[in-house]
Amino acid sequence: MSGLLGRPLKVVNAGVELFAGELERQQAEVARVEWRPPADGAGEALERLATRAAETAAANDRAVVAMQAAEPRVVGIGRAGDLLPGLDERTLLHAGPPIDWDGMCGPLRGAIIGAAVHEGIAADPEEAARLAGRGGLRFGPCHERGAVGPMAGVVSASMPVWVVEDGASGNRAFCTLNEGLGKVLRYGAYDAEVLDRLAWMRDVLARVLTAALERLPEPLDLRALIAQALQMGDEGHNRNRAGTSLLLRALLPALLTVEEPTADVVAAAEFISGNDHFFLNLAMAAGKATADAAAGTAGSSIVTAMARNGTEFGVRLAGTGDRWFTGPAGVVDGLYLPGFGPEDANRDIGDSTITETIGIGGMAMAAAPAIVRFVGGSPEDAVAATLAMYDITWAESSSYQLPTLGFRGTPLGIDAREVVHSGVLPTVNTGIAHKDPGVGQVGAGLVEPPMEAFVAATRALADSPTA
Amino acid sequence: MTGSRVEVRRGTYHDSVTLMQVSRQAEELPGVEAAAAVAATPVNLELLARQGFAVDPAGLGPSDLVLCVRAADDAAAGQAMEQVEALLAGAGQGGTGGGAGGGPGVAPPRSLRAAARRDPGLNLAVLSVPGRHLGYEIAEALQAGLHVFCFSDGLDPATEAACKRVAAERGLLLMGPDCGTAIIDGVGLGFANAVRRGPVGVVGASGTGIQEVTCLLDAAGVGISHAVGVGGRDLSPEVGGIMTLRALELLAADDATERLVVISKPPDPGVARRVADAAAATGKPAVLAFPGLSDPPPLPPGVRFAGSLEAAAAWAVGSPAAEGAPEPHLPAPSPPEGDGSPAAETVVPVVHSPPAVTPGVIRGLFSGGTLCYEAMAVVAGVVGRVASNIPLRPEWRLADLHRSEGHTFVDFGDDAMTEGRAHPMIDPGLRNERFRREAADPATGVVLLDVVLGYGAHPDPAGELGPLIDRALAERPVGLSVVVSLCGAAGDPQGLDGQAAALREAGALVTRSSAQAARLALAAAGLGAPIAPGGSGGHAGGRR
Structure with missing residues (x-):
């Protein structure tokens, strides 16, 4: 007996609770939606988008299929100035949406200063600051050059970058090499120790790794590495211990046979071994190559970039091309290193949210019980955080799986409409930079993206012509 | 010396039933003379003014909340306002959370899509959200493969028609917008009565029309198979009866349904003709009840017209299809006076005359x-x-x-x-x-x-x-x-x-x-x- 609708009646109630209660009184099965009006300013855009829901669904299917198909692989290491379009000696790239010197936060200014000195554009930090202040440097977002950068994300022409290629689409994405924790350029530090390290990375580390990569029988498959790391307690953003170990394991035979000075090889191996986050920049480049596979899908409401410059948080959608939609970068709610507190924190910064954009990082907290204190303390909280993300994503990853959720695929393809409709924001976890240039990392934790960025993006999508 | 407090909270949403319940509870608080928690609509603000609460309507709209209390003195009013706020904070926690697929600590779903994903067994969404947000909810429900019962009103007819076409293409029922009543598989949705089950299938573009007919039938001992609501505008020229036609198809195929009643306020004549033809095509005897319609549509064989709900109910009780079956037990005796509808009065316990005349x-x-x-x-x-x-x-x-x-x-x-x-x-x-x-x-x-x-x-x-x-x-x-x-x-x-x-x-x-x-x-x-x-x-x- 299947009833009028072909199946036994099973109701979901959205709105007045009375109606749900009355159904239960009749012994009907009722689920409830905790309905709230959409985010401020989004209601009218959602109503317009409702009239083309089927088209949006088809576009989102295409966007997500492209992300699922992406096969990010490491094809080498190169000089940023040779690979990134328009990156000349006077141009410095940064994380997040576009911003000028006046708008930049402390850590970003510090990183700009450090990079200018590193490139020899300025003789010292004072000159670098003066030069920047009078318009003597050009700035642009990494994202607009196919690159991503952690924290301040500053990339200058001579820096070595990972070259990651999506085997399916041929897209290339780039990311600098990770400098380690503490006093580093990406947190706005620029003293001699920082600059010396950058020079060594450029002159030694890049050379040794390039030689090792050339000896690999085939390009490093980042999709496979990330998938394994997620099953080993990483989430790919704030925990990269497994990923880094897997990378080192993959490189080890090659490192042992490279024709480089032993001292250099040892130093490179020590550097990677000593930096749990070394893999982060590869995960980010993989994220960029993956997300870019969906970019430009007309009509799609899927998020293809989330990035912060320390002042603003920017969002891009597959269906709205290269436009950025921004809101103020949030204050990170997190755990601080000894001696630091919230008063020291800079606002949210970095392109590392490209990991959340492809459904790992904070979106996959369930994978990383070791760092659950970022999300409230218990593994249950981490699982709950990830489960909530399925409500705002379009699909589940066919590559990345979560053992704690019965090997369910990670939540993939953030649907901006659902973010503004449900009020549920993507879960982002991130490092915390000191607000002053030159100090470095002071903690890590969770941050809320600004809803207005998603509202603006949704409105722009509603304004965009239908396919 | 009484004291009153008025507070406006912009962009604060609570559903209207919750607000009514909070207002009621607040009025029962000790020392409170009047209290209200309402959305700032023109009707509500006027009502507040009549209760002696002056609220400047400038810039206020239905998504803003107004809280008002009047009590014995200023201090009592302040206290009462705090209690109103506490009541409001405690309200809306009635639900027991979402369907399956969650787990400890998992927040209830905030969208129909999320709910449907968590529990793929769900098949009908009941919607009662502010009308200005309806389009997205309906689109999402249909996208998720859910039939929809939409109590709220607020879509323009062109959008309603588009939504109903999408629903029809997917084989889904979109009951509404502006659908007050349905009874599916014996379960009442929205405002519905606990009527017995039986052979009469009802399709209605009117909630209370369905309630009246199903209750009159129930009083006469006759039950219904299903009552499908379609929303007040389904038989408008713009919507064209899309869901009425779909509901007739479903009831035609439903073995429990032996005869049909279609109810609407006066429909578009062209649509009425199409509905009459579709009713005939079911092969089951049918009556079209369009109270207020002066010219009935041309009626194909097997389809009758009733100018009132009462007449339609009477026909459905004593329908030709029921001939040969035992006569239903009728509660009222009085015979009809030959207006073409058989047994018109038989379904109604009649009060023939008032005890006194009060002219006016x-x-x-x-x-x-x-x-x-x-x-x-x-x-x-x-x-x-x-x-x-x-x-x-x-x-x-x-x-x-x-x-x-x-x-x-x-x-x-x-x-x-x-x-x-x-x-x-x-x-x-x-x-x-x-x-x-x-x-x-x-x-x-x-x-x-x-x-x-x-x-x-x-x-x-x-x-x-x-x-x-x-x-x-x-x-x-x-x-x-x-x-x-x-x-x-x-x-x-x-x-x-x-x-x-x-x-x-x-x-x-x-x-x-x-x-x-x-x-x-x-x-x-x-x-x-x-x-x-x-x-x-x-x-x-x-x-x-």
Whole structure:
């Protein structure tokens, strides 16, 4: 007996609770939606988008299929100035949406200063600051050059970058090499120790790794590495211990046979071994190559970039091309290193949210019980955080799986409409930079993206012509 | 020296039923003289003004919340406001969270899509969200493969038509927008009565129309298979009856359905023809009940027309399809007077004449639109002009909703009256207030009210209305009659008999049908009603 609708009646109630209660009184099965009006300013855009829901669904299917198909692989290491379009000696790239010197936060200014000195554009930090202040440097977002950068994300022409290629689409994405924790350029530090390290990375580390990569029988498959790391307690953003170990394991035979000075090889191996986050920049480049596979899908409401410059948080959608939609970068709610507190924190910064954009990082907290204190303390909280993300994503990853959720695929393809409709924001976890240039990392934790960025993006999508 | 507090909270959402409940609880707090928590709609702000709360409407809209309290003194008002805030904070936590697929600590789903993903067994969404957000909810429900029962109103007809086309393509029912009632597989959705199951399939573009017909059938011992609501505009030219046609297909294929009743306020003539043909195509005998329609569509064989709900119900009880089957047990004896609808009066326990005549105008105050329409048509057939906010003729429209003009019928369930507040079947506040005014008006001879029971409705409408009726009649013992059309089924949670008894005890004349209540009202007003039943109501009016 299947009833009028072909199946036994099973109701979901959205709105007045009375109606749900009355159904239960009749012994009907009722689920409830905790309905709230959409985010401020989004209601009218959602109503317009409702009239083309089927088209949006088809576009989102295409966007997500492209992300699922992406096969990010490491094809080498190169000089940023040779690979990134328009990156000349006077141009410095940064994380997040576009911003000028006046708008930049402390850590970003510090990183700009450090990079200018590193490139020899300025003789010292004072000159670098003066030069920047009078318009003597050009700035642009990494994202607009196919690159991503952690924290301040500053990339200058001579820096070595990972070259990651999506085997399916041929897209290339780039990311600098990770400098380690503490006093580093990406947190706005620029003293001699920082600059010396950058020079060594450029002159030694890049050379040794390039030689090792050339000896690999085939390009490093980042999709496979990330998938394994997620099953080993990483989430790919704030925990990269497994990923880094897997990378080192993959490189080890090659490192042992490279024709480089032993001292250099040892130093490179020590550097990677000593930096749990070394893999982060590869995960980010993989994220960029993956997300870019969906970019430009007309009509799609899927998020293809989330990035912060320390002042603003920017969002891009597959269906709205290269436009950025921004809101103020949030204050990170997190755990601080000894001696630091919230008063020291800079606002949210970095392109590392490209990991959340492809459904790992904070979106996959369930994978990383070791760092659950970022999300409230218990593994249950981490699982709950990830489960909530399925409500705002379009699909589940066919590559990345979560053992704690019965090997369910990670939540993939953030649907901006659902973010503004449900009020549920993507879960982002991130490092915390000191607000002053030159100090470095002071903690890590969770941050809320600004809803207005998603509202603006949704409105722009509603304004965009239908396919 | 009383003190009052008014607070405005911008962009704060609570559903209208929650707000009503909080307002009620707040009014019962010790020391509180008046309290309200309402959405800042024009109707609500006007009501607040009448309660003595001045709120500047500039810049306020339905997504803003207004909290008002008046108490013995300023300190008490401040305390009361805190309590109102506490009540509000505690409200809305009634739900037990989402369906399966969650786990400890997992937040309930915030969207239909999320709910449907968590529990793929879900197949019907019940929507009662503010009308300005309906389009997205409906699109999402259909995208998720859910049938939809949409209580809310607010889509323009073109969008409604587009949504219904999408639903039809996917083989889904979109009941609504503006769908008050459905009964699917014996489960009442929205406002619905606990009627017995049986052979009659109902399709209705009118919630109270469905309630009236199913209750009249129930009273006659006849049950229904399903009642599919389609929303008040389904038979408009823009929507073209998409869901009525789909519902007829479903009922045609449904083995439990032996005969069909289709209900709507007067439809577009072209659409009515299409519906008549579709009803014929089911191969099951059918009646089209379009109260207020003067020219029935051409009727193919097997399809009949009824100008009133009462006549349609009577046909469905004594339908030719039922011939040969044992005669249903009919509660009322009186024979029809040959208006073409068999056994018209047989479904209605009849009160033939009022005990006394109280001359004056008739004021009809309704919570059900089609009940109002049906009664109005009967009255207009005798007295001519009846002013209303849902007028039978455009030129009979009330200039001011809140001011009666001669014979006046007001539908309190109409859009303009319900924005930002609960439906009058749940929250009788507006109608109660109007009742007091109309009953006290020396021009009023008869007040005609509907009382609708069933799931979704007020838990004790007679308890609410009885004292008001009692007091009103006490003040004008020889000048006023109160007639109630009681729409309910024996199984309703409020208890049909108890409700009827309480209303009678208060002095009201109680009938089970709206048309009959209208005839009784005419008689009570001394307006020489022909106590002829049925189709007479059908010839009164044009289309709004």
